[in-house]
Amino acid sequence: MDATHKTCVKCGETKPLSEFPPRGKCRACCRRKQTEYRVKNRDRLLERKRKAYWRDVEETRRLAREYRRTNIETISADEAAWRRAHPEHNWKHHYIKRAKRFGVPVVVEPFSKADVVALYGDRCVYCGVGEFEHLDHYEPVSKGGAHTLANVRPSCAACNKSKHVNPGEDFERRNG
Numbered sequence: 001m002d003a004t005h006k007t008c009v010k011c012g013e014t015k016p017l018s019e020f021p022p023r024g025k026c027r028a029c030c031r032r033k034q035t036e037y038r039v040k041n042r043d044r045l046l047e048r049k050r051k052a053y054w055r056d057v058e059e060t061r062r063l064a065r066e067y068r069r070t071n072i073e074t075i076s077a078d079e080a081a082w083r084r085a086h087p088e089h090n091w092k093h094h095y096i097k098r099a100k101r102f103g104v105p106v107v108v109e110p111f112s113k114a115d116v117v118a119l120y121g122d123r124c125v126y127c128g129v130g131e132f133e134h135l136d137h138y139e140p141v142s143k144g145g146a147h148t149l150a151n152v153r154p155s156c157a158a159c160n161k162s163k164h165v166n167p168g169e170d171f172e173r174r175n176g
Contacts, residue, residue, distance in 0.1 A: 004016060004017060005017065006019075006020050008020075008024070008025055008026040008029055009024040009025055010024075010025045010026070010029040011025075011026065011028070011029050013026065086112075087113055087135070088110075088111060088112045088113055091135050091147070091152075092108055092110075092147060095108065095137070095141060095147040096108065096147075098141045098142075099141055099147075102141060102142045104141065104142070104143075104144045105144065106147075107146035107147060107148065108146075108147045108148075109146070109147065109148040109149060111148075111149040111152075115149055116132075116135065116149065116152060116153075116154055117132065117154070119149060120153055120154050121154070122154065123154065124154060124155045124156035124159050125153040125154060125155060126153075126155055126156075126159040126163065127156060127158075127159050129156070130155070130156020130157070130158060130159060131156060132154035132155070132156075133155070133156050133157045133160075134154075134155050134156070134157055134160040135152050135153075135154065135155075136152065136153045136154070136155040136159075136160050136163060137151055137152055138151050138152065138153050138167065138169075139151050139167055140165045140166070140167065142165050143165070143167065
């Protein structure tokens with residue numbers, strides 16, 4: 001036998017050295033033994049894995065709570081900046097909450113502030129002067145209006161407040 005081969009102490013086969021981990025058995029015999037052990041001890045191994053997972057989850061949660069407690073100002077500022085940059089998430093959640101409160105079907109179509117501006121401009125659609133401060137539902141949520149790009153309009157705070165729960169076309173007729 002040359003220096004490039006070795007004989008397995010378990011199966012007795014002669015194989016290249018690359019087939020042997022540091023111990024005397026070949027990789028195939030080691031794999032076979034591990035598989036037998038896993039099959040025989042399946043429940044015990046799963047329970048150990050479950051315990052380790054929950055121990056790690058609790059530790060991760062503890063570390064996250066500690067990090068948040070020590071960095072609350074930075075986290076709050078980052079979250080506020082993100083909410084300002086992505087108002088569509090707040091619009092959607094506010095709409096869902098109101099639709100459920102009014103007992104109307106929840107109909108949501110994803111869109112962004114850029115989509116609203118591209119379709120209607122960045123001024124109030126009712127007065128044409130005010131800045132886009134509020135997202136108005138043309139058909140009010142209380143009357144079953146959906147949260148879709150076709151049913152929302154950019155509006156200033158004053159027009160949105162005076163429109164109240166009237167459909168957009170009624171408001172336009174009164175103010176037009």
